[in-house]
Amino acid sequence: MEIRKLSDTDYAVIYALCTRNNYLSELFTSYDIFSSFIELNPSTCFVAIENNTIIGILIASYDGLKCTIYHILIDNEFRRLGYGSKLLHALDNACKEKNCKNITLSTYSTNEVFRKFMKYNSYFSREDLINYSRTIL
Numbered sequence: 001m002e003i004r005k006l007s008d009t010d011y012a013v014i015y016a017l018c019t020r021n022n023y024l025s026e027l028f029t030s031y032d033i034f035s036s037f038i039e040l041n042p043s044t045c046f047v048a049i050e051n052n053t054i055i056g057i058l059i060a061s062y063d064g065l066k067c068t069i070y071h072i073l074i075d076n077e078f079r080r081l082g083y084g085s086k087l088l089h090a091l092d093n094a095c096k097e098k099n100c101k102n103i104t105l106s107t108y109s110t111n112e113v114f115r116k117f118m119k120y121n122s123y124f125s126r127e128d129l130i131n132y133s134r135t136i137l
Contacts, residue, residue, distance in 0.1 A: 011034050045059050046057065
């Protein structure tokens with residue numbers, strides 16, 4: 001297993017991984033959006049590789065104060081083998097280099113599998129926070 005930083009040249013493989021796992025977001029629907037995000041956040045985006053194939057991704061940003069995880073995806077056939085935890089560890093190391101002490105993320109309350117995974121990796125939910133969002137039309 002190898003963990004390395006994500007490159008914009010990985011786009012086609014990442015798009016295929018997301019499609020194969022029914023996991024598409026706006027970030028992955030356009031090379032331009034994807035490459036812009038990676039250019040802005042080169043040290044906080046990673047891929048997991050097995051047998052020379054990308055089987056997982058972690059997409060995060062750093063704003064100078066905190067790191068925010070936007071996406072973690074492991075190919076279905078490689079889940080529960082430690083790849084997600086290794087990606088989180090790579091992000092921890094990147095944050096330590098930046099003296100960043102806080103990593104945040106949001107998930108749906110119904111996503112029990114992911115919530116258990118994050119708890120297993122020492123993340124905790126904050127009952128004092130409420131997420132707000134707004135759709136711009």
